[in-house]
Amino acid sequence: MSASYPVVDIHTHMYPPSYIKLLSSRTTVPYIYQPTxxxxxxxxxxxxIILASDDDPSRPKASRGRPVDSTYxxxxxxxxxxxxxxISCSVISLANPWLDFLDPESALETAQGINDDLETACAKNNQSSDHGSLKLYAFGCLPLSAPAKDIVSEIKRLKTLKHVKGVIMGTTGLGKGLDDPDLDEVYSALASTSTLVFLHPHYGLPDSAFGGPEVVARSGHVLPLALGFPLETTIAVARMYLSGVFDxxxxxxxxxxxxxxxxxxxxxxIESCVAHExxxxxxxxxxxxxQRSIWDVLHTNIYLDAVIYGQPGLRAALEAAGSVDRIIFGTDHPFFPPLGNEHESRWLSVESNKGAIDGTFPHDEEAKKQILGGNAVRVLGLDI
Known part of the structure; x- marks a missing residue:
């Protein structure tokens, strides 16, 4: 991937040391198990082990979940x-399950510590001449299990951190979904501070939706990741729309x-069903x-990343977004690594997303420039 303009990866995850320490201190989902x-x-x-289905007591702990090497x-x-x-710049974010599992008393302090770790790491990287022109920024995490006043205070505090450019959030919100009226105070704070929310799935669908645990086990993570994650996002946003959050x-x-x-x-x-309800x-x-058209919401309130792995999906995203200006490149690193030597191989997950952009805009360098970096620089105010 060579380009004469900045390439920004807006969907790229990390577990900073403080988060690794937190998960390693736990023995219930989510947790990290160190084999002995x-x-x-x-x-x-x-x-x-981040999903209940990963914590299968019939399997040894050393084979549950997924391996987490230093790439994370x-x-x-x-x-x-x-x-x-x-890639010129990465906007890193904590990977799921974020901080949804914390008790209210510790949530704010934990979120502040992790967000400060991200700010410090990005600042150190961007100030170092050893790293050349590579830039790092971050999406902060929110203490969503804490009282609303604590969540709002962290949203406002994050705006004072130079390298934190938004927040990442899962689909459960305060525990009842993103259409929960109790989230209105949080949404007001996000809107008034112009904070971009990176919405990312985690819980998927119940195993019963795929035919039960045995069917899911036969496909490994294919059904939950290929179908469960996208449908989780779809349902969460549809609920927001139907409940009038965007109104x-x-x-x-x-x-x-x-x-x-x-x-x-x-x-x-969805639009047709609303019109006939x-x-x-x-x-x-x-x-x-x-009270608003779903197309209006898509064109004014929502950006889509380009982590779709093929031209048909990318074209659908472009049609829904209404403009090239609302599609932003990402890789989902470090997930989906090459199954060979990942330290030497190019990642198929990256190449397929880049290939979808190239194939969709074979002769439109300006469109590729916007999706690969220009949109992220504009939307987040990145200093590249």
Whole structure:
């Protein structure tokens, strides 16, 4: 990936040392398990168990979840990955499950510590001549299990950190979903501070949606990741839309992971169902439905990343977004590594996303420039 303009990776994760320490101190999901000699395991890497389905008591702990090597926490390896793929800047974010699991008493302090770690690491990187022109910025995390006043205070504090350019959030919100009225105070703070929210799935769908645990086990993580994650995002945003979140907070700005799940394909169907719903006031019913078109919301409140792995999906995302200006490149590093020697190979997950952009705009260098970096620089105010 060589370009004469900045290439910005807006969807790239890290577990900073403070987060690794937090997960390693736990014994219930989510947690990190460090294999010991007693495990007699050929793989000595720690194991990340972040889903209940990963914590299968019939399997040894040393084979549960997924291996977590230094790629997940090393800034040197992040920079090496960037150099290999011609990436000028990474906007790093904590990977799921963020801080949803914390008790209210410790949530704010923990979030502040992790956010400060990210700010310090990015500042140190950007001030060092050893790293050349490679830049790092971050999305902060929110203490969503804490009282609303604590969440709001951290949103406002993050605006004082030079290298934190938004926040990452999961789909459960305060625990009841993103259409929870109790989130209105948080949404007001996000909107009034012009804070971009990177919305990322984690919980997927229940195993029963795929035929039960045995069916899921036969496919490894394919069904939960390929289908569960995108549908989780779709359902979460549809609930926000139907409950009037974007009507009440018209200045909210969301960046949806994985090109918005299936929203680009289903937006027209959602719009049609709303138009024909007899329960809604607009059709003579008694419930207040959404007052704005879903297309208006997509064109003014939502950005989509380009982590879609193929031209058909990218074209659908472009149609839904309404403009090239609302699509932003990402890699999802360090997930989906090459199954060979990842320290020498180019990553298929990166090449397929870049290839989709090249194939969709074979003769439009300006469009590629905007998606690969220009949009992120403009939207986040990056100093590149």
């Amino acid at each position: 000699e007693a495990d007699n395991s050929p793989d000595s890497d720690p194991r990340l 926490s090393s800034f040197d390896q992040k920079r090496s990955f960037m150099k290999r793929h011609g 009440r907070h018209p200045k909210l700005q969301f960046l949806l992971a994985h090109s918005g799940g299936t929203i680009p394909f289903l937006a027209g169907r 007899r329960e809604f006031v607009a059709n003579g019913g008694h419930r207040q439905g959404p």
